[in-house]
Amino acid sequence: MIIQSIFFYIFSFIAIVSAIMVTVSRNTVHSVFFLILDFVSISCLFIMGGAEFLGMIMLIVYVGAVAVLFLFVVMMLNVAQQENAWFQSKKSKEKTSSHIPIGFLISVIIFFELIIVVGGWKFKPELSTDLNLSLSIGETNTHSIGSVLYTDYIHLFQISGMILLVSMIGAIVLTYQKREGLKRQSYFKQISRERDTSIEIVDVEKNKGVKIDA
Amino acid sequence: MSFYYLEVLFVETYKILFLILPILTAVALIVWLDRRVWAFVQKRRGPNVVGPFGLFQSLADALKYIFKEIIIPATSNKIIFILAPIVTMTLALIAWAVIPFGENLVLADINVGILYIFAVSSLGVYGIIMGGWASNSKYPFFGSIRSAAQMVSYEVSIGVIIINVLLCVGSLNLTDIVLAQQNLWFIVPLFPMFVIFFISALAETNRPPFDLPEAEAELVAGYQTEYSGMMYAMFWLGEYANILLMCAIGSILFLGGWLSPIDVYPLNTFPGPLWLTLKIILLFVLFALVKAIVPRYRYDQLMKLGWKIFLPFSLFYVVLTSGFLLYFDLLPNK
Structure with a gap:
């Protein structure tokens, strides 16, 4: 048990420190790397808690896909050294952003939500037992998550999938532009070319030449 | 009490060493095999001087890399630059x-x-993206951006292919996956998936014909351009270890892992690791042949292949497999 608690504290410490470093570090790319470290240590905590399926999915989805896209955006936009100011200053022409007040508001809301959730769990423990989650000991947690998700919560699961689909289509529609004069490759056209339509034998008169693309 | 933990630690370290040393040796040997197969196709000799059949060529290369100077570019982001090959x-x-x-x-x-x-x-993908960004130079950056997009795209189709196999097994455990193939290797019912897995594995490990991140004509050496000496060698070792890993996964998912091809007396007494090694070598020779035979893809063709052909086809095959299993009542763990 001692070893388990030592590892638990190590992972929690790394998770908290890296979460702080995400907001503190001045280089945006470094923040993203700290975010990745945070995700990895949290998935280690999931695995230690016996939820190995959630831990692995956390790694695959957040670290393997979401954080890569974050890193992409941060690297491509070249916001590595952006200065953050509390409010947009009108005097200085330097690039400053005024995300801090909005970010502060959102973090205050999330903080109160967390207080409500944790408070409810602390002072009314029967709330979570009312959910009636029966987990049998014998089966792996992949099986138990599947058997709950695809039976009791199938509608919620489908609805969340639909929301993701709609947002994906929306993002594509919003950013799609039809560009003119673009040459696209069509395998079908390339393969179905025949000799008759592509080659022509022309008798050329001396010192006259041939005019192509008439 | 504390001695118990020390004992566990000792035994596990011993086991890990027993696993890692053969893998590193195997990596050195498959680099040699890769070059020999490549040379064979092009009617050259390939490395044949160092040791018998040139077997120790990789060892000589490694020695050379160890004694070379490690150059860290002055404008690079030093911590991430050093971390990248280690991560890979x-x-x-x-x-x-x-x-x-x-x-x-x-x-x-x-x-x-x-x-x-x-x-x-x-x-x-992080090793590559970190190396490319931290080099602070344009070719490595282009290479790493290309590579990241490529790996993220092909991972999706590999994930869907794995779902196909899992439908037939009913477990995420690799031992269970192999044991489920005792009667029939999954390459038979899922042959199209095996082909797509093979091609996606080529793309995932940045092997030719999908080696756009290191397309030497356009990008010098891609994300490895600024690396030298042992750090370059670590990238290179990591790349080949990944290729070996992909071959191992392919043989576990489709070729029956450590099982013998036919369950008859002299063959099924051979040890399992031998069969697995043979299957890995078979797949790797295929990898090497593809490198020698197929020309490089264009970038838009690569993306088109991944997203518009492989992903819809493997999704369709998931529907097909699950429908088949449901209709004939073959689903595992009811």
């Missing part, structure tokens, strides 16, 4: 922890083995 190499090696070489012959027999491998291989 570590991730290529830790995935081997769950590969079963025989029944009960596995370092960590975890319930979510295939997900673990998938997660680790999806982390592999």
